Amino acid sequence: MSTNRKPKISEIAELANVSPSTVSKVINGRAGISEQTRSQVEEALAKLGYSKPLVSTKVSQTIEIITEYIENNGTIELIRHAAIWGKRHQLGITVNQKDPDESLGDCLRQIINRNPSGVIIQQFSKLSEDDQALLDSRDIPWVIIDPVDVPDDNVNSVSVDNWTGGYQATQYLVQQGHTRIGVISGLKQTQSAIARFSGYLAALRQAGIEYDSSITRESDYRSESGYQAACSLLDMPNPPTAIFACNDLTAVNVYKAANERGLELPRQLSVVGFDDVYPAAYLSPPLTTVEQPFGAIANAAVQMIMNIRAHKTVERHITLPTHLIVRDSVTAPLEHHDAGSANA
Incomplete structure (x- = not known):
């Protein structure tokens, strides 16, 4: 079927013999859909000429680090140790330096389209409810390093004393x-x-x-x-x-x-x-x-992400000691x- 009109979700659902909510989940890359159902929806999308690129549902074997700036103030050490610990879990590390005029939400939208195994956020204040929803919509585990504010109970964080x-x-x-x-x-x-x-x-x-x-x-x-x-x-x-x-x-x-x-x-x-x-x-x-202890900080953050992925119970707030x-x-x-x- 070839048409300039964008098909409605209900039309796609009827052709694929699924509910509209299932179609929405496939389009937006949400989890909880069987491969057979996903294939049915994708075939219907193709027949109806739906042109919006689908969000990838395959989890990338990477951890994304977001920081406001990269300078020799501990950020470089954190990245270096995260790469070491990530490699032990067969994960790569991608570093994102947020532009000064870029919102955290815009940065997160780019990241969730890559569907990483986890996200480490450094040097930010509390995430807004919208920012948290972006990550949670894809079930992406995220950890804040050295949070600017005292983290809420539902936030995963690693700090030092x-x-x-x-x-x-x-x-x-x-x-x-x-x-x-x-x-x-x-x-x-x-x-x-x-x-x-x-x-x-x-x-x-x-x-x-x-x-x-x-x-x-x-x-x-x-x-x-x-x-x-x-x-x-x-x-x-x-x-x-x-x-x-x-x-x-x-x-x-x-x-x-x-x-x-x-x-x-x-x-x-x-x-x-x-x-x-x-x-x-x-x-x-x-x-x-x-x-x-940047090695221990990176290890704790990576391990927290892996444990969440494995549906294990995690300690949400970790504080590590410092030494003179x-x-x-x-x-x-x-x-x-x-x-x-x-x-x-």
């Missing part, structure tokens, strides 16, 4: 004798940034050090804002003797700003980062930082060195 990491970083600086400890946090509306900053405050309170808002700066975990924040702190008349940079990319830019001002690290400025990603161990001096990695970027503040020399 950001509060303890922030506390450990600051406590270590306090133990070395620092009392004027600056901080460059992430965006304060994000859960990870709030938790790291709260850990910083708790370590100060425990040590009896009054919080000084003048040596607090906020960035977005990216290079330019981290560099500007570092410059702002180091150009103060009375700059901090130590800086807790809430991610390693910011710490690299603290090094850059300090070197431009002729400061010797760590003698004149101590620095602690957060992430333990390249090039932390290769900086001069090597960076003391809080390690995020001590290197050479921290020492006692300069006045302590000078006091020691005077007493010698």
